[in-house]
Amino acid sequence: MAIESEVLVVGGGLAGLTSALAATRAGADTRLVSYKQSTLRNASGLVDVLGYTPEGEGPLTDPYAAIPSLPTEHPYRTVGVEGVREAMTFFDEVGPDYRGGHTDTNALLPTHGGTIKPTARYPAGADAGLASDERDVLLVGFEAMVDFDAEHAAAHLEAAGVPFDVRGVTIRFPGELRADAKVTRYAKLLDTDGEVAVRGRNRPVRTALAERVNTELEGEARVGFPAVLGDDDAAGVRADLRAALGADVFEVPMGPPSLPGLRLEDALFDALDRAGGRFETGNPVVDSDGDGRIERVYVEKNGAKIPNSAEQYVLATGGLVGKGVDSDRETVYEPIFGCHVPHDDDRYEWFDAEAFGDHEFARFGVRTDDDLRPIGRDGGIEFDNLRAAGSVLGGYDFAAEKSGSGVSIATGYAAGRAAAEAAR
Template sequence: MAARPRTAETREATVPISEDVVVVGGGIAGASAALSAAETGASVRLVTYKKSTMRFASGLIDILGYTPDGDGPVADPYDALGELPDNHPYSIVGEDAVREAFAMFDEVAGDLYLGGHTDTNALLPTHGGTVKPTARYPKTARHGLASDDRDMLLVGFESLPDFDAPLAADHMGAAGVPFDVDGVTVEFPERFRADAKVTRFAKALDNDEKSVRRRLAKTVESHLDGAERVGFPALLGDVKNEEVRESLSEMLGVDVFEVPMGPPSLAGLRLEDALFDALDEAGVRISAGNPAVGYETDESGERITTVLVDQKGRETPYHAEQVVLATGGLVGKGIESSREAVEEPIFGCHIPHSEDRYDWFDLDAFGDHPFAKFGVVPDDELRPTDAEGNVEFANLRAAGGIVGGADFAAEKSGSGISLATGLVAGRNAGTEATQ
């Protein structure tokens, strides 16, 4: 879908909703932008269409795990920032902004997350058996650190094929972790359908009907074989996760931790709840469930005056002094591609790409894929620029996955870039709107 500029005369007249700053996108970047804009005293509205991509993420919050050249894991991500290319999002916002963004994250996350006591990356096991460098990690994962030399048992469930504990244990062992790690697959005490969501397991442990926790501990106990800590998939309770984890630990007599999982990720959902609670507390107005589909500009065409939101076929105008675009990249659908072109669908911002789509990827599956770095090219204020390097709109800024220049997945840098660019884009927008 191409971007659709409008004038007030081309749509049905509607009284616009007016804010100092409108943030389009409800992920980590959008939340960071909205929070930092609100701190300037600006009135802020966050517009989000689909459910946040946080539910698809592990819940681990990275700064930089690997360099763009593939070197790593990086021990101190801040040391590596100065070696990044000039067009990398971190190079544009600077180290101070990254530190400020993570200080803001630590305040929002509170005791849900650990890692803020050091600049050094922690190493956490994932559900695939890899060891991932990360800057912040859920408190419930703390006993799974790979720097801890205590022997480990990983536990999976027959009815949860997403986590193959024996295979994950083999992978960790092959990676050379400094402890023995075993894996076992057991039956969960309650029977669910084969396609049951992880929330069914979590709620069963929350409610503890029929002594589910004790029965699970009894099942696992016979497999300990000297292990001093036990890792379960990250489903140990929905709203009572720390209580569930502690009770299992007490029953087993060893430390229990959660292994970060893929979608749907309860750790990601818990983080989403914390961020949206912070947005409510900051007075950010949230409009959810309807997509932004176009915009209006002033007579010069240089400033966006209105973001148009489709509400059941009716375009509702959201007037804004400043706008932040935080809709994500290709995965988040903030960038759309066809066989002919790559587009930013709301404002029509320029996305550099080769005309030959065969140049968008590398023949090696694990190679350096150009599409992984697709995104807008921002100026030093994070305003998207056109093909000639001119600012697209004077009052539009970009944050998160929509910003090009970094391979988030390979670098393990996505959440950190979202936080840092969100902070800078939101703060600049809020400051300018209130001047």
């Protein structure tokens, strides 16, 4: 017997979660199915709308002002400027504690590599680290955490001409965690303020960490740490460190695995649960039935194919990285519904000879009509009850533009709302 719902969302990343939340809050009986862990855990946790134009101009001050000049096939042109604004307001309402919603202007934040990144929304834990703030900064790295070289990052920030003095130091994290310790190990230890051995006696880890950093401070008003400062009680960790150091404390966005990305994922799943949406993770959607209209999809569970049916569907399985778009030596395709993915017939045209050139594959994905319904090779709508959202969409290079999160939220919101409306 098929599992039924009004709206079924395939994919548990930022686009899928936004779609499911939007559909649920619009009154639809919504179910989300997702296989693997989402790419959010590999993301910085920052939410970008548009940092650079497709031609590489930027960083942009006002991302919304640049949207009307984007190519017509760009997903932002499909949902429109006001659609993007409405979606970001929705994220502010349902998402975790993020900053940046008070202005259209991009914020500039330092990254763990010492670059400056334009972004539209950022976690509260990164608030004191804005590059537009002229107060001096001390960056603190941990010996066992080789992914963050504080001295290297500080030197790059200085070279970039930030309006403040910045130094980097590397210390031993209290408790001597192993070099292969997961970021969650640091976070949980700080969450619980567990005791660690320091010179033969036990000390609360927050106190011990502050004491070590205090020996390095030279009057800086801000101290930046790798983004591991707690999970369940991140605000409490920052508050205790701020009080002990006499300086504002912030987290520097890190590469994968990303604790801010994990926090964002958890917060959105919690929001979906509170809204009354249903979800199932850990089992893949492997096939579908339908000709012009999707009748059902099949979720593989313990070797069996379990049918799931709905009035409306949202495809939010990701792009090439998330395997929502796949390829072989001959073609590029969307594997669940068989949606058309435009691409050159000559596979050697899929990429540029230069490593950082203009690669066609970066823009691979399904194309849609104005209602986000996938369009076939003949230009017609493939399925009238299927919409696509997020990086499964083509026509844009999210990595170069710094637009991935914004496109996921904007198209996810639009697809979820449209699906809920059509299911009534």
